[in-house]
Amino acid sequence: MSSLLRVEHVTISYNGKPVVQDVSFELKQGEILGIVGESGSGKSTIIKAVMGLLGEEGLVTKGDIWYKGENLTDMSTKELRRYLGKEIGMVFQDCKSALCPVRKIGAQIYEAVSEHEKASRHEVRNRAGEIMKKIGLNDADRVLDSYPFELSGGMNQRVGICTAMIMRPKLLLADEPTSALDVTVQKQVVEELLFMREEYNTAMILVTHNIGVVRMMADRVLVLQNGHVREYGETENVLENPQDSYTKKLMESVLRLKKSGM
Structure with a gap:
């Protein structure tokens, strides 16, 4: 199967200063890639x-970003x-x-759809309701007739997923989609994203600091430190048998947090 997305030796700079350097990975249809690392490592960039x-x-x-x-570049x-x-x-x-x-x-959902296709408000409302x-x-119906401030954080996060998925995109980019939620809602959002992958064969890039979420969702994982790739491979191999010293420290810190009950 050919790659849906291919990132080749990409360097990204802000005001001429590189913040991400020589990053490469690929993503096939239906695959999920987890990108992990400390804050400021370049994940969201x-x-x-x-x-x-x-x-x-x-x-x-x-470098180049091929879709x-x-x-795309x-x-x-x-x-x-x-x-x-x-x-x-x-x-x-x-x-x-x-x-x-x-x-x-x-x-707001209607506006997002009408940017790309002609559809009636009634049709978009029905599609949004189904998702x-x-x-x-x-x-x-109540959610669609509500303002964002009238909904909980978890409900707004689901609205975000609905808005992203209503066009049935081939690729979904999720930037720390569970970090602002409590543990119970985090689990629900993860299950919902996995359901979307199963339902629409959507490929995803999941940016997160949560190793547990990566372990549950991702087929492959890319570990970043200060804008550099430290390790890249199948999730089970990288998390269970890390080869890079930074990845080992990352996994050791996760184990310490688990033992401390955090």
Whole structure:
């Protein structure tokens, strides 16, 4: 099977200073890649580069990002927008902050869909309602008629997943999707993301510091430290038999936290 996404020797710089250097990996349809590392290691920067969301100061200064055989790094903002939302979706760390606080959920989801296809509000509402029911939001009508501040953190996170998945993208980028949630809701969100992979054969990149989530979800894992790849391979091999000294320390810290009851 050919790669859906291929990142080749990518270096990303802000104001001319490299923050991610010589990163390479690939992702096939239906696969999940976990990217782990300390805060500031460059995890989120990589998926922002895929989405073209590095801002004015950020730039891919070396390497290429290939999606379905097309080089995203060569595309203009207008060309890239053809893919964002429709082919490539994103779930943010705090979906509530990514939503407009003065517009109802239903209106915002409709706007996201209408950017890429012609559909009636009724059709989009029905589609959103079907996804919401699949991911545990049984009162879809109330959610769609609500403002973000009227919903809990867990519900807003599910709204974010619904918005990202309503176009059935081939690739989903999830930036710390469970870190703002309590343990019970974290488990539910993980199960919902796995359900989406099973339902739509969606490939995912999961950025997280939670090794447990990576162990549960990811087929492969990439370990970053200070913008450099320290280890990359199948999840079980990397987590159970780490070869790099940094990965070993990372796993030892997880074991210490477990033993301390944290």
